[in-house]
Amino acid sequence: MNQQDAPADVDPDLVQLLTPEGVRVSDEAVAPYAARVAHLDAAALRELYHDMVLVRRFDTESTSLQRQGELGLFPQCLGQEAAQVGSGRALAPQDYVFPSYREHGVAFTRGLDLAEILLQFRGVDHGGWDTEKHNFHLYTLVIGSHTLHATGYGMGLQRDGLVGTGDPERDTAVVAYFGDGATSQGDVNEALVFAATTNAPVVFFCQNNQWAISEPTTRQSRVPLFHRGRGFGIPSVRVDGNDVLASYAVMDEALERARSGGGPTFVEAYTYRMGAHTTSDDPTRYRSRSEEEHWRRRDPIDRLAALLRAEGAWDDAWAADVEAEADGLGEHLRTYVRAIEAPPASSMFDHVYASEHGTVSAERAWHAEYEASFDVDAAAQGGAR
């Protein structure tokens, strides 16, 4: 068993709208959250299922591509689909997301072509997508650094008059996604200080997936992580991150608070990293099979499928269409990735500075001359190299 003694299912602080068996929770304590998902009809629930299935296919296809040597590395979000899709689907188009590097599910909800995420893992790009097109910032690999960027962005939104106007098309929130390990970082704590004291419209969405590579959350905290937010004077809530409806509802509440001028929220989405940290990791060295099995029984996709079946919203033909679409995504990823060639070496000199810098210019010129010298040799040898 993991260090968290109380199973998530019986944690009285946990906001849960669907039990692991896919049964709706009718507890009065969660009624305000239930009200936030009351408008999600059968079609909307199927849409959430669809999203999670596609995100999971992205994970498995990308992992296969790494095993085939097409990618250098890949970090799966396996098991965290509900936390990511649920929270992501609560966002408005104008909201802005600062992801960590495992937020493929959120990326999907922001309309990214997921293949673009693979550019950096193929080693051809440090970023990969147009951040302004999707209001989805680039992945940040240094743990927690981007929580400050999110906070600064929120401070900018306040100055731009995009908070608390009452206009739902205008009011904007910013979300920082990070993990349990990040809560130990100084930058995350500084971000909480800045956001709290400036009342910035930021949602700190912490996915507690129980493991920071090999370190359990007991190495990061002696209190539940969402208590951390409270210490900064920030409303904080723990949600069942394997429950797509609760993740949606809790995020919806936090976004509403941010957009209306109510300031930041700290969300701890209690979930589990079902896969390895990355394709280079080996979880058998630090965690048990029984723990993995415990969480496999709480699979977020199975949970929603059970609800769909129980409520008569399941349709085999539709489910087959979703699988077919996932197959199509897999085909797209394989084709896209394999076709990407390395950029020219000279591209390393591009975009180092926004304006001319003498050192870079000189080194670019030297490199071009050096490269050209091989062409001269080649020419001397009759062009055969």
Add this chain to the structure above:
Amino acid sequence: MSAAHEGTFGEEATVKTLTLGKAINEGLRRSLEHDPKVMLMGEDIGALGGVFRVTDGLQKDFGEDRVVDSPLAESGIVGTAIGLALRGYRTVCEIQFDGFIFPAYDQITTQLAKLHNRSKGRLNLPVVIRVPFGGGIGAVEHHSESPEALFAHTAGLRVVSPSTPQDAYTMIREAIASPDPVLFFEPKARYWDKGEVDLSLGAPVGGAASDGAASGSTVSDDGSAVASSAAGSTLGTARVVRPGTDLTLVTYGPAVHVSLKAAETAAAEGRSVEVIDLRSISPLDTATVTASVRRTGRCVVVHEAPTFLGSGAEVAARVTEECFYSLEAPVLRVGGFHTPYPVAKIEHDYLPSVDRILDAVDRAFTY
């Protein structure tokens, strides 16, 4: 944004006598006036006006939203400035003292310096980080350091340091106008030096005038601070502050002052020493330095930072490579030692002094 383009060219060409600190204050004020997206953020910069009073009066005139007293967290200051930049704000961060910049080192070198590149040029990070630096003020530990080389070693950052009130004024305005992040090292021991400042100089905020090109610079050798920056772009260009024929002293920041004194003394001894104020460590205006050394044949680099792996080592390497056949002596360096910055009572034995500079000059003539 129209306001951003009206300022500079419509301003009267007023010349005032200002201290270096006040010149920066005036530059910040004008940038705040000309671009509503310009902000200042730092510890104690509001009501107090900063521990050196460089931001004196600015919060009163521009409000708490634009001149922000931040929480006491340097990484937070730079990290939120990055987020603000992504919303189009140009934040000038104040780090209270040189030795306090390290909590922000990660944000500066791994995020601020690299986001433009990471986004393939889609995102610009026009953030300025002002750092009072250097010693000689009798301070306690962490208040007298010269960490500029640590930042110049990171691609994506511009690293500059003015030595006169005019350059301080012009360069802070150009730094704010720059689309790139700029580390702006202010020689704190020289904050109270007075000089004439032409307030019409300096790029308009939001303009692209300050491209900091190292080559084809507008450096003149007339030794006049005002005239040499008249052409506009000073950011990234060196300046000959005292012409000479026998040896080139290459320096910047607080060491310019002592280098000029050394040159004066050398002149009394019959040696004509040229003094170059680099003004910029990254980029490095190698052309101005090598043009001088080709004429003089001798070069000494002076800075307060430790000489070991310091900016002077880069200057020495480049001069050696590019002026090898003109050199009469090896390039020598005068600077701090490979020790922690010493206690105040002995700091003057650590800092470059007239005597130590002249000693190096003498050694350069023994070859």
